Amino acid sequence: MKAFLNIVTRDLHLSLRQRSDIIMAVLFFILTATLFPFGLGPEPNLLARIAPGIIWVTALLSVLLSLERLFLADYEDGSLEQLVLSRASLESAVLAKVLAHWLTTGLPLMAAAPLIALLFNMDSDAFLILIIAMALGTPSLSLIGAIAATLTLGARRGGVLIPLLVLPLYIPTLIFGVGAIDAAMNSLEAGAVLANAKPQLFFLGAIFLVSLLIAPLAGAAALRQAME
C-alpha cells in the first residue's frame, strides 16, 4: 500500500513539475473539438446533436496522446527495472501508474468537457450525465491504455502501434459513453434524465470494473516480459 501511494505521489510530482503535459492534453481536447464547427458549419441544432460524439472522440484521442509517455520515461531511465526488481507487487504498481495517469489526464478532460458542451450548445439537462459518464468512462480509457503502453515498451515505432492496439478496445466505452448522453438528451422530462441514461451508465461501470480487473494483470505480465 505504501509503495502504491509512493508511486502515485511520485508520478503526480513529476507531472506537476512539467505542467505542459497536462495542459497539452486539455488544449488538444478543446482545440480539436472547436475544429468541428468550422468543418460542419455553425448550425446550433446540428452541433447540439453531435456534441456527445465529438466530446467522447476527442477525449479518446487526447488520452491516446499521453499514453506513450505513461511507461516509456520510466523504462528509459531504468526506474521501471527497479520497480520490477523490488518486492512490491507489480500489479499494484501498474494500478498506481494508471491512477496517476487518470488524475493528470482523465480528470482535467472531465473538467473541460462541460466547456465544450457549452460551446456546442448542448442541452443543459444532460450536463450531469455527461460528467457521470466521463467519470465512469475515462478511468477505463487509462486502464486499457496502460495495457497497450506496457505491451509496446521497447518496440520499434511504439508510438504508432499504440493507437492500432488501443482504439479497437476503446470502442465499447465510446459507444456507451455517447449512448448515455444521447439518452439523457432525448428524455422529455427533466426529472427522468438519470433514469433514461441508467442502462448505458451501468454498461460504462461494467466496462470499468472489467478493465480494472484485466489491466493490472495484463500490464504486470507485459512489464515482466519487457524486463526479461
Add this chain to the structure above:
Amino acid sequence: MSVFHRFANPNRFLKLTNTVLPWVSGLTAISLLAGLYMAFFTSPADYQQGESVRIMYVHVPAAWMAMFVYSSIAFASICALIWRHPLADLAAKASAPIGAGFTFLALATGALWGKPMWGAWWVWDARLTSVLILFFLYLGHMALMNAFEDQERGNRAAAVLAIVGFINVPIIKFSVDWWNTLHQPASVMRMDGPSIDPSMLWPLLVMGVAFKLFYLVVLLIRIKSELIEAKLRKYRRALVDNA
C-alpha cells in the same frame, strides 16, 4: 495433456505434418468442390433474396472461421504463456494472417450481399461493427508480433493482446441477440436446433467443413515453413561460427 506435450516436439510435429498434409489437402479439395457444387446447383434460390442468397455459403463459413481462428489464437497464446511451447507461438503467428483473411472475406461478401438486400454496402450495426473490431484486433496482433527486434518478445506481447482481445468474440456471437440489429439472428447454432431449411443447411455445413479444413492445411504449411526457416537459420549460424 500428455498427447499435447508429445506433439509439442517440433521434429515429431514435422513428421506428423508430412504424413497428414496430403490427406487433409485432398479432403479440403473434395469438400470445397462438393460444397460449391451444392451451393451453386442443388440448393434452391431464396423466395425473397433470389440468387444472391448463394453469397451466404461463403459469407457464413468465413464469419465462423473469423471467430474460430481468433479463439484458436487466444488458446494457443494461453498455452504459449503457461507452458512456453514454441509450437504454440508458431501456431498463433501462423494463424493471424489466415484469420484476418477470413474476417476480410466475411466483411467483403457481407458488403456485396448488403448492397442489393439492404441498399447499402455498409451499415453501422452491432454485428458488423464488432466484426470490424475483430479485423482491427487481427491487424494489431500482427503488427505487435513484428514490432520487436527480438521475435520472442513480440510473440509474448502479442499473446497477451490476443487473450485480452478475446473479450470481443462472445460480443460478436451474441451481438445479434443483445441488440436489436439489422443483421439477422443465428439460424444454425441455436439451442432448439437449426431453423434454416435442410436444402440450404447441408451446402452450408459442407462449406463450413471445407473452410475449416482449408484453415488446417494453410496452418500446417505455414508452421512447417516457419520450422524449416528456423532450422535454416540454425545451420547458417553454425556455418558462420565454424568459419
